[in-house]
Amino acid sequence: MAKVMLEVRELTTKYITRFREDVYAVDHVSLKVEEGKSLGIAGESGCGKSTLALSLMGYYFPPLHYTSGEIIIDGHTISGMNADDVRRSILGKEIAYIPQAAMNALNPTQKIIHFIEDVIQAHNPKTTKKEIYELARERFELLGLPASVLQRYPVELSGGMKQRTVIAVSVILGPKVLIADEPSSALDVTSQKMVIKMLRDLMEKGIIKSMIFITHELPLLYNVTDDIMVMYAGQIVEKAGAHKAVFDPLHPYSKGLMGSIIVPEQGLRNVKLTAIPGVPPNLKKPPSGCRFAERCQYAKPECKAISIGMRDVGEGRTYRCIFTEQELREVYKNA
Amino acid sequence: MKGYRKYFLNKLGWFAITFVFAFLLNFILPRLMPGDPVAAIVSRLAQGMSNTSGVQAIYQQYSDLFGTNKSLLEQFFIYIQNVAHGDFGFSFSQYPRTVADVIKASIWWTIALQFPAIIVGWLIGNTLGALAAYLKGGFDKVLMPVSIFVSNFPAFGMAVFFMVIFGVNLKWFPTSGGYGFDLIPSFSWNFIWSVIVHYQLPFWSIVVIAIGGQAIGMRSMSIYELNADYVKYSRFMGIKDRKIVGYVFRNAMLPQVTGLALSIGTMVGGALVAEIVFSYPGLGTTLLRAILGQDYPLISASTLIVTVMVLVANFIIEILYGFIDPRIKAVQSD
Ligand SMILES: Nc1ncnc2c1ncn2[C@@H]1O[C@H](COP(=O)(O)OP(=O)(O)OP(=O)(O)O)[C@@H](O)[C@H]1O
Ligand SMILES: [Mg+2]
Numbered sequence: 001m002a003k004v005m006l007e008v009r010e011l012t013t014k015y016i017t018r019f020r021e022d023v024y025a026v027d028h029v030s031l032k033v034e035e036g037k038s039l040g041i042a043g044e045s046g047c048g049k050s051t052l053a054l055s056l057m058g059y060y061f062p063p064l065h066y067t068s069g070e071i072i073i074d075g076h077t078i079s080g081m082n083a084d085d086v087r088r089s090i091l092g093k094e095i096a097y098i099p100q101a102a103m104n105a106l107n108p109t110q111k112i113i114h115f116i117e118d119v120i121q122a123h124n125p126k127t128t129k130k131e132i133y134e135l136a137r138e139r140f141e142l143l144g145l146p147a148s149v150l151q152r153y154p155v156e157l158s159g160g161m162k163q164r165t166v167i168a169v170s171v172i173l174g175p176k177v178l179i180a181d182e183p184s185s186a187l188d189v190t191s192q193k194m195v196i197k198m199l200r201d202l203m204e205k206g207i208i209k210s211m212i213f214i215t216h217e218l219p220l221l222y223n224v225t226d227d228i229m230v231m232y233a234g235q236i237v238e239k240a241g242a243h244k245a246v247f248d249p250l251h252p253y254s255k256g257l258m259g260s261i262i263v264p265e266q267g268l269r270n271v272k273l274t275a276i277p278g279v280p281p282n283l284k285k286p287p288s289g290c291r292f293a294e295r296c297q298y299a300k301p302e303c304k305a306i307s308i309g310m311r312d313v314g315e316g317r318t319y320r321c322i323f324t325e326q327e328l329r330e331v332y333k334n335a
Numbered sequence: 336m337k338g339y340r341k342y343f344l345n346k347l348g349w350f351a352i353t354f355v356f357a358f359l360l361n362f363i364l365p366r367l368m369p370g371d372p373v374a375a376i377v378s379r380l381a382q383g384m385s386n387t388s389g390v391q392a393i394y395q396q397y398s399d400l401f402g403t404n405k406s407l408l409e410q411f412f413i414y415i416q417n418v419a420h421g422d423f424g425f426s427f428s429q430y431p432r433t434v435a436d437v438i439k440a441s442i443w444w445t446i447a448l449q450f451p452a453i454i455v456g457w458l459i460g461n462t463l464g465a466l467a468a469y470l471k472g473g474f475d476k477v478l479m480p481v482s483i484f485v486s487n488f489p490a491f492g493m494a495v496f497f498m499v500i501f502g503v504n505l506k507w508f509p510t511s512g513g514y515g516f517d518l519i520p521s522f523s524w525n526f527i528w529s530v531i532v533h534y535q536l537p538f539w540s541i542v543v544i545a546i547g548g549q550a551i552g553m554r555s556m557s558i559y560e561l562n563a564d565y566v567k568y569s570r571f572m573g574i575k576d577r578k579i580v581g582y583v584f585r586n587a588m589l590p591q592v593t594g595l596a597l598s599i600g601t602m603v604g605g606a607l608v609a610e611i612v613f614s615y616p617g618l619g620t621t622l623l624r625a626i627l628g629q630d631y632p633l634i635s636a637s638t639l640i641v642t643v644m645v646l647v648a649n650f651i652i653e654i655l656y657g658f659i660d661p662r663i664k665a666v667q668s669d
Contacts, residue, residue, distance in 0.1 A: 092571070099568050102568075104563070105568035107586070108586070109586055118574050119574060122575060122578070156661070169572070
């Protein structure tokens with residue numbers, strides 16, 4: 001078995017709002033990503049994908065707060081570490097982040113190269129500007145970005161170029177884990193393709209060792225990642241290999257989600273698109289039972305009463321439901 | 336750089352056009368005031384004279400001297416010619432002093448009072464505003480209402496307030512003039528000390544108002560910048576908070592620089608009130624006297640100085656801005 005690059009056990013974090021309300025947006029999330037693998041995270045807007053991405057960094061600042069759980073990167077537990085140590089020896093170096101709306105992630109009044117200098121010197125204060133420039137130029141060219149970008153201000157770059165620049169800057173220190181939050185949303189198709197190709201290159205060229213890719217565009221995940229996790233209301237509801245997750249989902253929510261999208265490949269032309277009725281629960285007071293029960297057409301009274309655990313059906317497949325695999329397949333067939 | 340040159344020339348063009356109009360208005364507006372200033376001077380000189388034709392002759396002489404018997408258009412061209420040679424003519428109200436003389440004597444007082452006051456107010460205000468945004472909590476909760484209150488205080492109110500509290504009640508500082516009325520300007524310790532003491536009340540009454548306004552602006556700019564995406568991203572790249580705060584304040588500061596330039600440009604007009612309340616011997620007091628005495632040449636020259644200062648400050652800022660802020664440069668070069 002390959003080395004595990006990122007392991008997360010029962011990670012729980014919450015937002016504390018200005019009005020002192022708690023929002024439980026990441027609730028007992030566990031996951032594993034092996035060396036050379038990528039994991040996709042899907043789920044509808046507001047289910048906590050971005051919050052999970054932030055929580056995985058192990059570096060918390062208001063309004064996000066750590067509650068419990070463990071984050072282990074390449075064998076080192078980073079949860080519970082002193083915040084300044086995390087900043088210096090983990091962020092950017094072991095684990096890096098590409099924010100949602102990466103286009104706005106660069107300081108508008110700073111040249112790209114100066115930001116890179118700040119990033120590298122935050123970790124290795126002794127590196128000279130010349131070394132940094134050489135490293136950056138080499139890395140940018142390896143990733144197909146012109147070196148002239150380094151001397152530009154963010155406003156002088158197009159949206160797609162900015163996005164790719166942010167990605168190149170994020171991985172400048174060669175992190176083991178890259179977390180990309182919707183890196184290609186809000187881009188035109190051509191730029192989107194270039195971004196995806198760049199992420200693939202990062203893995204192939206060994207600049208990063210593993211990746212978590214977050215998006216609401218399922219077809220994209222299916223094409224890019226090895227495994228897919230489906231999130232609902234702050235919890236993982238299903239995890240499986242990409243193909244299984246898309247074409248043979250088990251959890252009723254995943255089933256509904258996959259039914260609401262078009263995956264061009266498999267000739268599903270005459271499949272009716274369905275929408276899931278209802279709205280997700282309020283994360284300030286999540287229900288104690290199954291969080292999807294309210295919207296689930298197969299729900300039984302028990303679903304709302306007892307907390308539902310994950311079921312492991314082997315081959316790396318897990319899902320969170322009161323029904324067994326058999327029972328689920330049975331009801332789906334009759335539907 | 337080609338785009339930038341176009342930007343520069345464009346700004347220069349606007350600068351020239353604005354200047355011409357301002358120059359025109361500076362000349363015409365004071366002269367539209369009702370009343371005859373020459374008659375006022377003559378009646379002052381001719382006090383006790385009963386000889387009507389003598390008074391008439393004096394009147395004639397002064398009208399010739401000041402050129403008031405010519406048409407406005409003629410006066411204007413003569414005025415342009417003279418100004419081009421740096422000659423602003425005689426002051427009506429303080430005849431036989433020339434306008435240049437009067438202004439030279441007062442402008443340094445104004446600059447020495449307002450320039451440091453504006454800079455100090457700007458620095459303190461911006462620091463406080465930035466700190467309020469960064470520290471939040473109690474500091475912010477106290478500073479903000481105070482700043483809003485203070486910055487909305489009318490200038491004369493603040494000056495009178497300072498005068499009553501620190502001058503009249505506490506008697507810490509003198510309440511009027513630029514130095515003790517019994518002293519003659521000299522480089523003696525006595526005189527310098529008197530200037531310093533007289534400086535305090537007008538100075539702080541201007542500073543306090545400036546602090547309030549700047550702090551409010553800087554606080555909102557900093558809050559906006561602190562929530563910008565690049566702050567979060569920089570944090571997750573492991574950059575130290577201290578450095579990130581540096582980015583934030585630099586960016587928040589850029590719009591504040593415009594504010595600084597404008598208040599330097601408008602310093603004569605803006606804080607004229609403090610000078611008047613404290614009878615400070617600066618341009619503000621001079622301008623007030625000129626208006627009361629219908630002293631056209633002095634009014635025109637004073638307002639011309641104000642105009643030129645505002646225009647130059649604006650111009651410099653717009654040019655500098657293109658260099659400081661790449662966003663503006665990018666827009667301008669398109
Ligand atoms: N700063 C915050 N303070 C309080 N609650 C927040 C904050 N940011 C997000 N939330 C809440 O946390 C939940 C999860 O938000 P999150 O941004 O993680 O969703 P998401 O899955 O990334 O959605 P999207 O697909 O729209 O990006 C939402 O209910 C949201 O209202
Ligand atoms: Mg999101």
